[in-house]
Amino acid sequence: MKVSLNWIKEYVSIPANFDISKLAYDLTMSTVEVEEVRYLSKKFENIVVGSIEEVRVHPNADKLKICKISLGNGEIKEIVCGGNNLKAGMKVAVACPGAMVRWHGAGDLVEIKKVKLRGVESYGMICAASEIGLADLFPSEEGNIVDLSGFDVEMGTNLARALGLDDVILEIDNKSLTNRPDLWGHYGMAREISALYDFPLKKFVPFECPKTSNLKVNLENTQHCLRYIGIKIEGVLVKPSDFEIQRRLWSVGIRPINAIVDITNYVMLATGQPLHAFDADNINGSITVRFAKSSEKMTLLDGKELSLSTEDLVIADEEGPIALAGVMGGKKDSVLPKTNKVILEIANFEPSRIRRTALRYETRTESATRYEKGIDPERCDQALSLAMQMFADIFKDMSVAQFGDNYPKRFLRKEVDVSLDWLERCLGKHIDKSDIINKLSRLGFEIEFNQNIMHVIIPTWRSTGDISIPNDIMEEIARMYGLENFDPTPITISFSEAINQPKIDIDRKIREYLAFRCGMNEIFTYPWINNKYIDALFLNRDEMLSLSAPVSSEECYVRSSLLPNLCKSVAENLRNFNEFSVFESAQVYFNKDFESIYDSRELLPLQRRSIAGAYVGNSENVNSLFRRVKGIVESMPRYVHIEPFTMKKIEKPVWADNVVWLNIIQKSRKVGNLALLSKKASLACGIKNSAALIFEIDMDLLIPCPSRTNKFMHISEYPVTEYDLSLLFDLSVKWQEIFDVVKDIKADNLIQDILFIDEYRGSQVPDGKKSVTFRLKIGSFEKTLTSSEIEGVAAEVIKRLKKDLGAEIRV
């Protein structure tokens, strides 16, 4: 919202030398956010009023003329100009060197310099209205320059001063005004400034209702229309309004139209109360405020044709709707050039109704914006006072033909009791009663004390919801006192138990483990997933929840698995990288198991924290990729302090390769999967020539260990020998079987460890065989073993593997 400082000064006395940047800062800290302070006169630097002394033809150009211009104090300059309406004696706007203008009202601002035009030196420019941003104030024909002859000013006066445009505009962030309906007008801002600094505030003179016939308005629903003042004014006509009014409107970005419309806009911007003027000749019979009938038709002022809903509040005459209440007038009864009587509406409507209607027809007018904030019905009086004053000033022959103030139930001020003890406890500071009275009464509050209870009567303009509870009063006192004037009080620490949240910590530990120990990169993706990836991974849509207004119809489901977006990111990153690994930790959701966990009034779906990762590399290296990912999963419990994992084949994930897959088991419960993404799924996801080894774990199932669980083992004083064996096995023999056989060998407890080293398949070994290399750690806790004792152990191992698994010595 734009606020004109000159306008505000009409209502509150601000000292002439008052620092505007301080005003902006104080308003930002205590009231609303001032986003920008703009000095309008900046636009008009080096533009002055001059008068044309003489016009003569340009020797080298038909369309150009040479003007002799007086700039005051005897200064005469020559300017080349192409304006159509140039004539001697005319007062004009002269852009001198250094001024910024917009050529022919279009493009960027350019700086005026002394130049030669067709061989004739030109000092500056005689401006058209559009060239100095004044087209709205001086509408004129194309090619004409601004005629300022009507202004009684000295030559050489800066244009901003000459036209009274040396104003300061405060640009207020509308969002910060949402809860302050009282500030949506200049008078409201003036009242706030008056309160902040204790500057005197001007009051509106109440309108003396003339003795005329009553203008009857039928209010069908007094809940949604709380007040309706209708005034039939005769003896008006459509003409431009006074320049002072136009200037005010223009300075805050509103285009002047004609005196009648300008009055309604002016009063709205002054008081925050919207008004509407109907052409009285086009209203048939009495006025009714009612809900629209189903599919009732109406055409808005801007030509938009509406088919109304029964939710819409309308102003209607006996023929039908003439205005969408509080939003916009209708075309039929709008003010037209021949209008000479109007019905002025000053009314109060219920906010949410107005907001919904404005939204429904995408018509968020200045009027609707104000109504939806919640205006108090008492404000109609201010608007009435100001509007009638202006009508009387502008139309000398005007008369009030009919008047009606339909106000069925007087609006009551809200009242709040505040305990002073509570106030002091919350503010952390004692504030004297007299100080409280001083600050609150400046804002229009009335206060009575009953011992330690403060009874506050809230002014009408803040009684529509803004202030209703003790906390609101606390805020008023705190902001008037200045939030910066409360010294920080140290936070007192109370000793309690150390924080122990193992379930929460699992997530962080897993992420840190994957990133720092396993070298994976954490990614974030959206919770909504593309149908392409759902189908590519054969996931079940029935299990998923969906959005009612998705960004695209292809992304209406929210994830029941992290894999769709993980695979999407794999496919995308493959454009830049051949080998990489990524993981994500986030929630997944299921369309089942709805439960009331916190509150019986709601049912929430099953939601689980999940973590998933992908290790991506050349599809020829599936073996090593598999071992890396398996290693990552196997070592996770140790690092994260959770119960250990085992891996088994129980249930193949739908997206997994037929051979390379495992389920991750913890305490005999399946908690996740580890598998190669199947070729079919890979291709459908756009992953070509690469293999993706994927794991996913349901984090909510993981069981934390209360502490570290591994036990200390005594260290042997005697040497341990590492003994490597390479044996041939059938291709079908699994390492686990080899391990189990060796583990089973007693050998006087001399085998301390069995480690897998390598597996080889290929031309060096016979068909149908593979060579498996593994390492035995052989040693005793009692003595140093002799080489024959060591060889004996190895021989035993070979013998048992030959017997149990058909192992052969590699030759």
Next chain:
Amino acid sequence: MKDKLSAIFNKGKEKIEKAETIEELQNVKAYLLGKQGLLTDILKSIPNLEVSDRAEIGRLSNKIKRDFTDMIESQREKICLKKSEISEDFDYTVPGIPPSSGALHPITQMCYDLNDTFRSMGFEIFQESDITSELYAFDNLNFPPNHPARESMDTYWLKDYEKECGGKKLCLRPHLTGASVRYMQTHKPPFKFVYPGRVYRNESTDARHERAFFQYEALIVDRKFTFSSGKIMIKSILSKVFGCDVPVRMRVGFFPFVEPGFEIDMSCLVCGGKGCSVCKHVGWIEIMPGGIPHPNVMRAAGLDPNEFTGFYVNIGLDRLVMMRYGVDDVRLFHSADLKFLSQFR
């Protein structure tokens, strides 16, 4: 002969001590003790000596030989200690082999930094679900029934679950504050906790707006807590995040779930508060809303607002991370693009 030996000894000793490289020492060794070495010549000539001299010269020569051997050995050690055995051409500019290096997402990193700070101040960490109901997203938080945030153009509502869900619509949480009420309902006051999480808004995206972004909520509830203490909390968070003392100001702001509500600004770190394009020339950057929980919120949490008060802030993590690293497009955070993410190792 004795003189000759003593001359050999002196000469040998000097040569050995002068040797600066292993090679030189090797040459000296050959010169003295080699097959044609000086001392070897003497030893070879012993049988030609007179018998009476043989024993003494022999003993003397052998002693010198032992001395030479010892001296060469100790000189070798000296040379080795003084000088690397690695070639002078060793290229110390080749890059190191990095340890396997992944990265946490920059937002996660910021979140963990904050978690550490808050835990050190005795805050618990709270986590809740993404999907919530209208009851907790809006009703409990004092949002009037017609509040614009409830519209589908703002909130991601789920499709057709009102019936199953007790008449309450479900949505992806539009903010974290709703679930803070869940914490308050299930814990005994006084308490202090933080709640990091992702929230969702149905809006069009650009370099400064995202549909999914991270918030970090901190809430203190106690019988006595003044809002001015909140300022200390905020200052300590920011100094942890930015590693320096950051001026902070609180000004009036409005949010339905707090009363009074504050906008909390930090001094612009780009210009040091003088005013620049980043801070729209005001020297301050809006970083979080805060305030005292609204009495209706306290009531929804089952707490008596006359007995308990508190302080609340909600930090926009994306914005903070953007400031920390100078990231200029918020959409990069959800891009899953390793070209971006690998910079935060």
